[in-house]
Amino acid sequence: MEAERITIFTGPFGSGKTEVAVNYALHLNRQGQRVGLVDLDIVNPYFRSRSLARQLKEEGIDLVSTQPGLEMADLPALSPRIFSFLQSPDRQVVFDVGGDPTGARVLGRFQPYFQATPYRLWLVVNPYRPGYQEPERLVKLAREVETASRLQINGLIDNSNLGQLTDRRVRAEGAELVTAAAERLRVPVVFRTYTDQALLTEPERAGPEPVFPLKLFMRPPWEGE
Amino acid sequence: MERVMMKGNEALAEGAIRAGCRFFFGYPITPQNEIPEYMARRMPEVGGVFLQAESEVSAINMVYGAGGAGGRVLTSSSSPGISLKQEGISYLVGAQVPCVIVNVARGGPGLGGLTPSQSDYFQATKGGGHGDYRLLVYAPGNAQEMVDLIGLAFDKAEAYRNPVMILTDAIMGQMMEPVVLPPLREVSPDKPWATTGKKGRSKPNLINSLGIVGEDLERINVELQAKFARMAADEVRxxxxxxxxxxxxxxxxxxxxxxxxxxxxxxxxxxxxxxxxxxxxxxxxxxxxxxxxxxxxxxxxxxxxxxxxxxxxxxxxxxxxxxxxxxxxxxxxxxxxxxxxxxxxxxxxxxxxx
The missing domain is CATH 3.40.50.920 (Rossmann fold)
Known part of the structure; x- marks a missing residue:
């Protein structure tokens, strides 16, 4: 996965895009890149990357989101630091963009930068979310996100999972749906996520099918210390 | 697919639809907004009504109307909004109108914050409105129980002709877990007590909580208390x-x-x-x-x-x-x-x- 300088993760509400964006930022960081992670999730104040700020800072990732102290204010405000990230040519910028066409609309604000700098807009998909079991629905959503953001989606991220009930069959059946949607959209499936190596298929293990490991950060309090 | 990943709030909304709920009236407030958002999209698909009222007070009185006409009706809110609904809840109990009320509780008192809280327990269980009354109150422990208990809530509300409350909190509403959804049920609003026209009967049905004569009010309260006693005996879980x-x-x-x-x-x-x-x-x-x-x-x-x-x-x-x-x-x-x-x-x- 050679990185363009700007990577935007979006996806329907609850698709897991924040987990994917955070893990991807850490992945770039481990490759020695300077990474800025931008939390543009204006839809929902719970379980989003702002709460991870301290942890990410320790890893050396700059997180930009709402002003400190206003994390739970349910009133999104965009920081001027986003522009400083976009204007630094040596920096990788990862965007976590909220929800749906409404959430994607905020991207229009940065349109001049996306025109000047190569970007990737990846749609994170979990077909086990209600309403997204049909490839047609994913295609429709992709088009709506493109209209709202004025950008082009150039890949799908297959995040098929049923939480702790995820098994090989769950991943395989999800992969079929995501592949069908990707074919309809004429974009590649960039990678399929996994949290447990034991669930990978043979082609995924051997290499031809790209996969991406996820370490989950947004856990409920009962799964914490 | 048999199983889906749902947020607790979504599980409540879909669980209600599956249980035959075809009327939703509410007013937005975090952290329960996924419920009206989901209902706004979903209700038209099942021929139901989603209506965003101008206030919580208005929404709870719309519940009175739809419930009195025999429909399976839901409203949802979070702590300060539930406080606003209290007068309506007391009237619903007094008039014996079945309905389900969801409280995705947040921190209080006052405007409080968006953080999860369990400080609405007294309000839910001891009666936040006036008069001698009880609500059947369910507290789900996971997303699957959100689906199962809200389905049960509609059945019990009708069986007892009493409002039922689902008391949960911001974390339970926002967390995502796999759930198995039951089949979609259609439940007829045709009830012997519902105000849907006389249909040849000699006396009209009446949905009312007024007991202007002292003895009448006593009789209504004796009837209600007998009902609460049956609930206390049979509904503990x-x-x-x-x-x-x-x-x-x-x-x-x-x-x-x-x-x-x-x-x-x-x-x-x-x-x-x-x-x-x-x-x-x-x-x-x-x-x-x-x-x-x-x-x-x-x-x-x-x-x-x-x-x-x-x-x-x-x-x-x-x-x-x-x-x-x-x-x-x-x-x-x-x-x-x-x-x-x-x-x-x-x-x-x-x-x-x-």
Whole structure:
């Protein structure tokens, strides 16, 4: 996965895009890149990357989101630091963009930068979310996100999972749906996520099918210390 | 696909639809907004009505209208919004109108914050509105129970002709878990008491809570109390996990019970005898089992995200037969597994190991 300088993760509400964006930022960081992670999730104040700020800072990732102290204010405000990230040519910028066409609309604000700098807009998909079991629905959503953001989606991220009930069959059946949607959209499936190596298929293990490991950060309090 | 990943709020909304709910009236407030958002999209697909009212007061009175006409009707809100609905809830009970009310509680008092909280327990179980009344109150412990209990709530609301409340909190509403959805049910609004026209009967049906003559009002209240007594006798639900041979029984519901469960599983690995008693109905409260455990010599720890509300019902239930300790976190924070673990450890008798 050679990185363009700007990577935007979006996806329907609850698709897991924040987990994917955070893990991807850490992945770039481990490759020695300077990474800025931008939390543009204006839809929902719970379980989003702002709460991870301290942890990410320790890893050396700059997180930009709402002003400190206003994390739970349910009133999104965009920081001027986003522009400083976009204007630094040596920096990788990862965007976590909220929800749906409404959430994607905020991207229009940065349109001049996306025109000047190569970007990737990846749609994170979990077909086990209600309403997204049909490839047609994913295609429709992709088009709506493109209209709202004025950008082009150039890949799908297959995040098929049923939480702790995820098994090989769950991943395989999800992969079929995501592949069908990707074919309809004429974009590649960039990678399929996994949290447990034991669930990978043979082609995924051997290499031809790209996969991406996820370490989950947004856990409920009962799964914490 | 048989299973889907759903947020707790979405699970409540879809669970209601599957149970035949075809009317939703509400007003937005975080952290329950996924419910009206979901309903706005979903209700038209099943031929139902979604209406965003101009206020919570208005929404609860629309519930009165739809419920009085026999429809399965839902409203949802969060703490300050539920306070606004109290007058309407009292009227719904008085007029014996079935409906389901969801409270995805947040921190209070006042405007409070968006953080999860269990400080609306008194309001839900002791009656936040005026008059002698009770609501059947369910407290789901996971996303699957959101689906199952809201389905049950609609059935019970109709069976007793009484409002039923689902009391949950911001974390339970926002967390995502796999759920299995039941088939879609269609439930006819045609009820013998519903105000849907006389249809040849000599007397019209009346939905009203007025008892202007003293004796009439007494008769209405006697009838209501008899109904609440039946609910208290027949509707208690709880989960008891390892309470029989426990040295200490922890009582907790909702988010707190999830944290307690994690602490208990650590303690059991260390061979400590700790049980969990999780009320699923907050009213009627599982008094009987608590009284029996107290009589068997158990000690109790109550964990809540409040200054101590359900603990009063635990104390009433054990009635001086056992020691009850309380551990609460005030609105804004959630108890950690470590905090609960430490608190339990401090209460276990020396040599509590097997």
């Amino acid at each position: 709880y989960e008891a996990d390892g309470v029989e041979d426990a040295d200490l029984v922890v009582v907790a519901y909702g988010t707190s019970s999830r944290v307690v469960r994690s602490a208990i599983s650590r303690l059991r690995q260390e061979k400590k005898k700790v049980g969990l008693l999780r009320p699923v109905t907050l009213w009627p409260f599982p008094q009987q089992i608590l009284a029996e455990l107290a009589a068997a010599g158990k000690r109790f720890l109550v964990v809540e995200m409040s200054a101590g509300q359900m603990v009063e019902d635990v104390i009433l239930s054990v009635n001086d037969r056992a020691k009850v300790t309380f551990f609460g976190k005030l609105n804004g924070t959630v108890p950690t597994v470590k905090e609960v673990y430490d608190r339990i450890m401090s209460l276990l008798p020396e040599g509590g190991e097997e």
